[in-house]
Amino acid sequence: MLVLTRRVGESIHIGDDIKVVIISTHGQSVKVGVVAPRNVAVHREEIYQKIVEENHRAAGSISDESVKKLQSLGGVIDGKD
Amino acid sequence: MIRQKEEAEKTKEKKILETRLGNVEYDDNDIVSFPEGLYGYEEYKRYIIFQHKDYVPFSWLLSLDPPGLMFPIIQPKIVVPDYNPKINGNSKFGDVMMVIVTIGDKEGRVTLNLRAPILIDSKTREARQIILTDSTYPLRYEIKQ
Numbered sequence: 113m114l115v116l117t118r119r120v121g122e123s124i125h126i127g128d129d130i131k132v133v134i135i136s137t138h139g140q141s142v143k144v145g146v147v148a149p150r151n152v153a154v155h156r157e158e159i160y161q162k163i164v165e166e167n168h169r170a171a172g173s174i175s176d177e178s179v180k181k182l183q184s185l186g187g188v189i190d191g192k193d
Numbered sequence: 194m195i196r197q198k199e200e201a202e203k204t205k206e207k208k209i210l211e212t213r214l215g216n217v218e219y220d221d222n223d224i225v226s227f228p229e230g231l232y233g234y235e236e237y238k239r240y241i242i243f244q245h246k247d248y249v250p251f252s253w254l255l256s257l258d259p260p261g262l263m264f265p266i267i268q269p270k271i272v273v274p275d276y277n278p279k280i281n282g283n284s285k286f287g288d289v290m291m292v293i294v295t296i297g298d299k300e301g302r303v304t305l306n307l308r309a310p311i312l313i314d315s316k317t318r319e320a321r322q323i324i325l326t327d328s329t330y331p332l333r334y335e336i337k338q
Contacts, residue, residue, distance in 0.1 A: 151229075153229075153323075153324070155324050159308075159324060159328075160232070160324065162308075162332055163232045163233075163306075163308065163309045163322075163324055163332070164232045164233035165233070166293070166295065166306050166308075166309070166332050166333070167231050167232050167233040167234060167264075167293065167306075167309075167322075168233050169295050170264050170265070170293045170294065170295040170296075170306065171234070171262055171263070171264055173295050173296045173297060174213065174263060174265075174296065176213070178296040178297045179213065179214070179248075179296070181296055181297050181301065181303065182248055182251055182265055182294070182296055182303065183247050183248055185251075185303055185336060185338065186247075186248055186249055186250060186251060188336075188338055189250055189271060189272060189336065
């Protein structure tokens with residue numbers, strides 16, 4: 113891992129079009145700004161991992177039995193309208 | 194001109210995808226592409242959206258390459274009428290919104306991932322899954338039975 117020391121207000125460039133700015137610090141917290149092109153998704157690591165896990169759960173939850181469950185649920189949802 | 198016509202016809206050629214739900218017929222015009230894939234499935238980029246009368250109002254996102262991977266999906270407003278997430282400028286995209294459904298954990302709950310909806314541009318048939326910055330909407334919204 114590349115480790116760099118930066119002061120508040122200073123920044124880091126990654127490639128041609130990504131910039132990370134250190135905005136402020138408060139105790140153990142660091143506020144960071146990210147400037148990136150539209151096709152680059154920027155997320156906190158924890159939420160990114162959660163979404164990956166949830167997608168795996170969704171794909172992994174498919175079985176002949178679980179699919180039937182969805183079939184019966186269709187009626188319940190329709191009934192709400 | 195003739196060649197173009199041939200190519201256009203070629204795309205209408207019906208193909209069959211074998212799935213757990215049976216054989217699904219599709220042609221190239223039905224393909225929805227996810228240039229970035231889904232989170233955790235970045236390498237799967239081509240899907241079809243399949244509706245089957247037995248599962249209405251749910252639909253299915255069926256992977257074409259490779260086949261076998263599938264997700265139940267639904268338009269979130271059918272379950273949560275006031276679902277109206279703020280999508281920041283960088284992610285603004287598409288005119289159709291769907292969310293992924295997770296069926297039955299041990300307690301048999303069925304949940305919707307309202308935190309990471311799928312946005313689809315129905316004209317270009319391009320889609321992407323986005324992660325909402327705003328944490329108002331949960332990863333697992335339970336459908337009450």
